[in-house]
Amino acid sequence: MVSPASAAYVMWYRQVKRFVRARSRLVGSIFQPIFWMVFLGLGFTSALRGAPVFGGIDYLTFFAPGVVMMAVFFTAFFSGTSIIWDREFGFLKEILVAPASRTATILGRILGDVTIAMLQGVIILALALLMVPSLNLTGFPLVLAAAFFTALQFAALGTILASKLKSFEGFQLVNMLLAMPIFFLSGAFYPVDALPGPAALAAYLNPLVYGVELSRRALTGMGFLPLPTSLTILTASSIRHFLVAVWSFEKTTAE
Amino acid sequence: MEEVIVAEGLTKVFGSLKAVDEVSFTVRRGEIFGFLGPNGAGKTTTINLLTTLMKPTSGRGLVAGYDIQREPQKVREKIGVLFQDITLDRELTGWENLWVHGLIHGIPRRLLRERIRELLAFVELEEWASHQVKRFSGGMQRRLQIAAALLHRPEVLFLDEPTLGLDPQSRNRIWDYILELRREGVTIFLTTHYMDEAERLCHRTAIIDHGRIIALGTPEELEKSLGSEMVYVKLASNSLQDAARMAEGLKNVEGCRVQMVKPGEISVSTIKASEAIPRIFEKAEGLAVKIREVTYHKPTLEDVFLHLTGRKLRDEEVSGMEAIRIRHRWWR
Numbered sequence: 001m002v003s004p005a006s007a008a009y010v011m012w013y014r015q016v017k018r019f020v021r022a023r024s025r026l027v028g029s030i031f032q033p034i035f036w037m038v039f040l041g042l043g044f045t046s047a048l049r050g051a052p053v054f055g056g057i058d059y060l061t062f063f064a065p066g067v068v069m070m071a072v073f074f075t076a077f078f079s080g081t082s083i084i085w086d087r088e089f090g091f092l093k094e095i096l097v098a099p100a101s102r103t104a105t106i107l108g109r110i111l112g113d114v115t116i117a118m119l120q121g122v123i124i125l126a127l128a129l130l131m132v133p134s135l136n137l138t139g140f141p142l143v144l145a146a147a148f149f150t151a152l153q154f155a156a157l158g159t160i161l162a163s164k165l166k167s168f169e170g171f172q173l174v175n176m177l178l179a180m181p182i183f184f185l186s187g188a189f190y191p192v193d194a195l196p197g198p199a200a201l202a203a204y205l206n207p208l209v210y211g212v213e214l215s216r217r218a219l220t221g222m223g224f225l226p227l228p229t230s231l232t233i234l235t236a237s238s239i240r241h242f243l244v245a246v247w248s249f250e251k252t253t254a255e
Numbered sequence: 256m257e258e259v260i261v262a263e264g265l266t267k268v269f270g271s272l273k274a275v276d277e278v279s280f281t282v283r284r285g286e287i288f289g290f291l292g293p294n295g296a297g298k299t300t301t302i303n304l305l306t307t308l309m310k311p312t313s314g315r316g317l318v319a320g321y322d323i324q325r326e327p328q329k330v331r332e333k334i335g336v337l338f339q340d341i342t343l344d345r346e347l348t349g350w351e352n353l354w355v356h357g358l359i360h361g362i363p364r365r366l367l368r369e370r371i372r373e374l375l376a377f378v379e380l381e382e383w384a385s386h387q388v389k390r391f392s393g394g395m396q397r398r399l400q401i402a403a404a405l406l407h408r409p410e411v412l413f414l415d416e417p418t419l420g421l422d423p424q425s426r427n428r429i430w431d432y433i434l435e436l437r438r439e440g441v442t443i444f445l446t447t448h449y450m451d452e453a454e455r456l457c458h459r460t461a462i463i464d465h466g467r468i469i470a471l472g473t474p475e476e477l478e479k480s481l482g483s484e485m486v487y488v489k490l491a492s493n494s495l496q497d498a499a500r501m502a503e504g505l506k507n508v509e510g511c512r513v514q515m516v517k518p519g520e521i522s523v524s525t526i527k528a529s530e531a532i533p534r535i536f537e538k539a540e541g542l543a544v545k546i547r548e549v550t551y552h553k554p555t556l557e558d559v560f561l562h563l564t565g566r567k568l569r570d571e572e573v574s575g576m577e578a579i580r581i582r583h584r585w586w587r
Binding site for chain 1: 310331359364
C-alpha cells in the first residue's frame with residue numbers, strides 16, 4: 001500500500017523543482033503583469049484622473065489587486081500544459097503504472113502548481129506595493145486565500161482540459177480562447193457590476209471574478225459583493241472543479 | 256511450475272486494426288519470456304495491456320495472480336516497467352527521478368535512499384546522480400530507467416525493446432544486467448525485434464506478427480522447427496562446371512539437399528551438418544573436385560522468422576526495389 005501523503009508530496013516536490021529549475025519561466029511570468037500595470041495601469045490612471053467610476057480610488061489602485069489575481073490565473077490555468085508534456089515525453093506513463101492512488105498524485109501535482117501560482121501572486125503584490133503604497137496590507141491573509149482558491153480553481157480546469165485535449169497545439173488553442181474572455185471579463189480592468197444584462201451574467205459565471213473581487217476587497221476595501229458571498233462562491237466552485245479534475249485524471253489511460 | 260503471467264485470448268482493437276489478436280501464452284516464475292516481431296506487430300500494445308495502461312477489447316490477463324481489468328491497482332504493485340520511450344523527467348536529476356519513482360511506489364524513505372545508492376551503482380551511474388537527465392546520453396538514460404524499474408523490487412519486470420537504438424557497448428551492458436537478473440530469478444517479459452537479443456536472453460520466445468503469435472518455444476525448438484542446417488561449400492576452382500558436377504554428385508548423398516549452385520560455390524541444407532560434411536568431402540574426392548572451404552551455420556531465429564512470414568524481421572532491411580518505391584512515394 002502506497003502512502004497517499006508520500007505520493008502527493010513527491011508530485012508537489014517535482015512540480016516545484018521543475019519550476020525552480022526553469023528560471024526563464026519565473027522571469028517571464030513576472031514581467032507580463034508588470035507590463036500591464038505600467039503601460040495600461042499608469043496610462044489609464046492619468047487619463048481617468050478624477051473620474052468617479054472607481055469609488056474614489058485612482059485607476060492603478062483599482063487595477064493592481066486584479067493584476068495580482070491575473071498572474072495567479074495565468075500560471076494556474078496553463079499549468080495543465082505540463083500534463084500534456086508528460087504525456088508527450090512519456091513521464092505520464094510512469095505515473096499511470098505506479099500503484100500510488102491517482103487522487104493522491106493529481107492532488108500533489110495541482111498543489112504544486114498552486115504553490116507556484118501563489119508565489120507569483122505574492123511577488124506581483126510586492127511589486128504592486130512599490131507603485132501603489134496605499135494598498136491595505138492588513139488584508140494580506142485574505143489575498144492569500146483568494147489566490148489559493150483561484151489557483152486551485154484554474155489548475156483544476158487546466159487539468160480537466162489537458163485530460164480531454166491530448167495534443168499540445170489543441171490545448172494551447174483552447175486555453176488561449178478561454179483565457180482571453182475570462183481575463184477581460186474578470187473585473188480586473190473595470191467594475192463588472194456596471195455591465196449591461198447579458199455581459200453581467202457572463203461575468204457572474206466567470207470564476208475569476210470572485211478572486212479579483214476578494215483581492216480588491218482585501219487590499220482597497222472596495223467591492224460590489226458582500227465578502228462572505230464571494231468567498232463562498234469561490235471556495236465552492238474551486239472545490240467542485242478540483243473534484244472533477246480528480247475524476248477525469250482517474251480515468252486517464254495511455255491511449 | 257507457477258505461472259506469473261497468463262494471457263487468454265487477449266485482443267485489442269483500434270478502429271479497424273486488430274493490434275493484438277487473440278493472444279494466449281503463459282510465463283512461469285523465474286522465466287525470461289520474449290516477444291519477437293517487427294515494428295507494429297503488437298508487442299508494445301501487449302505490454303500496455305498487461306501493465307494496465309490500456310484495457311483489452313476482449314480476453315483476459317493475469318499478472319502475479321491478479322486480473323489486469325478487475326484489480327489493476329494490485330497488478331501495479333507487482334510490476335516494474337521499462338517503456339520503449341524515455342519516461343524520465345528530463346529536468347530532474349538522476350537521483351531525483353529515482354526519488355520520485357520510489358515514493359510513488361511506496362518505498363519508505365530511508366530504505367529508498369539505500370536502494371537508490373545500490374541501483375545507481377548497479378547501472379554504474381553514481382557519478383551522474385546529481386546531473387539533470389537531459390545531459391545524459393541515450394544509453395545512460397536507458398540505464399537510469401532500468402534502475403527505476405528495479406527500484407521497488409518488482410515480481411514481474413516488463414522490458415519493452417530494452418536495447419532499441421543503443422550503441423553496441425550500451426547494448427552489451429544492458430544484456431549483462433538482464434542476465435544478472437535472470438540469475439537472480441526475476442520473471443521478465445521482454446519484447447525485441449533483435450534476433451540475437453531473444454536468442455541470448457530468453458528461455459522461451461513467441462514470434463508475433465500482425466498481432467498474432469505464429470510460433471512459440473525455446474530458441475532451440477524454434478530453430479529446430481526449421482528442420483535444417485545450412486552447409487556452404489567453396490571450391491578451389493571458380494568454375495560453374497565443377498560446382499554443377501559436385502551438385503549432381505550430391506543428389507544421391509543421404510540427408511543432403513542442394514539449395515543453390517553458383518560458380519565455385521554450393522549450398523546444401525541438411526538435418527545434421529556434422530554428419531553431412533564428411534560425406535560431402537568423400538563425394539568431392541570421388542569426383543576429383545578440390546574443396547577450399549566449408550562453413551555451416553545453424554538456422555537462427557532470423558531464419559525462422561523468414562521461414563514463417565516470408566519477410567525479413569527488421570524493417571530497415573528493405574530491398575533495393577522497395578527503397579526506390581518508398582522514395583518515389585515521398586516525392587509524390
